Amino acid sequence: xxAVRINPxxxxxxxxRMADELARIxxxxxxxxxxxxxxxxxxxxxxxxxxxxxxDTSPVPLDVHLMIDDPERxxxxxxxxGAASVTFHLEAAREPVSLARRLRAVGARAGVAxxxxxPVESLFDVLDEFDQILVMTVEPGFGGQSFMPDTMPxxxxxxxxxxxxxxxxxxxxxxxxxxxxxxxxxxxxxxxFVAGSAVFGAAHPEQAIVALRDRAHR
Ligand code: DX5
Ligand code: ZN
Numbered sequence: 758x759x760a761v762r763i764n765p766x767x768x769x770x771x772x773x774r775m776a777d778e779l780a781r782i783x784x785x786x787x788x789x790x791x792x793x794x795x796x797x798x799x800x801x802x803x804x805x806x807x808x809x810x811x812x813d814t815s816p817v818p819l820d821v822h823l824m825i826d827d828p829e830r831x832x833x834x835x836x837x838x839g840a841a842s843v844t845f846h847l848e849a850a851r852e853p854v855s856l857a858r859r860l861r862a863v864g865a866r867a868g869v870a871x872x873x874x875x876p877v878e879s880l881f882d883v884l885d886e887f888d889q890i891l892v893m894t895v896e897p898g899f900g901g902q903s904f905m906p907d908t909m910p911x912x913x914x915x916x917x918x919x920x921x922x923x924x925x926x927x928x929x930x931x932x933x934x935x936x937x938x939x940x941x942x943x944x945x946x947x948x949x950f951v952a953g954s955a956v957f958g959a960a961h962p963e964q965a966i967v968a969l970r971d972r973a974h975r
Pocket of ligand 2: 766789791931951
């Protein structure tokens with residue numbers, strides 16, 4: 758089976774016990790770090806100073822998801838901190854391809870994310886400018902929402918296009934991913950799975966990661 762990545766979202770972690778929470782997910786592939794600015798989404802989390810401390814502390818590489826306006830101003834700074842991947846939103850970027858190139862130039866994987874209602878056709882011709890494409894499976898802003906199955910046709914279209922072009926781009930899903938939904942996203946073509954409440958809400962996060970990985974492979 759192809760590689761599958763499980764990226765727990767620390768949005769569902771206890772923020773004042775962050776070092777302990779990070780230690781609980783050492784079996785993960787990346788830690789997903791949700792940056793929100795209360796403009797692009799109606800919620801606020803943390804910024805570069807906190808992410809730098811997470812980078813210093815985390816046993817696994819960082820997968821930063823920027824739900825912010827003006828990513829041109831902020832995204833390269835997260836790459837400079839050492840985040841393994843930095844994903845900005847297509848809806849917020851003025852020139853997505855040139856921003857992706859700037860992120861790669863700093864050594865990060867470049868990601869672009871789309872909200873549930875945003876079409877993905879404009880990405881087809883530039884797939885290889887990105888290392889990952891994040892198809893949001895909820896409206897961004899909050900953890901614990903229900904997976905939206907009507908986002909799956911977009912994922913299928915991206916997967917078909919990536920196959921057709923022989924692209925190595927990773928296809929990520931985020932929102933409502935758990936043991937009962939991960940298989941349908943995998944079947945539609947996702948290979949990289951963000952899970953917040955399904956991991957940090959579990960009694961044993963390490964076991965939850967193993968269970969998710971197992972279901973994504975079926
Ligand atoms: C939502 C965030 C997600 C969130 C997922 O806007 O981008 O990463 O943490 O949380 P769950 O897995 O609980 O839906
Ligand atoms: Zn996210």
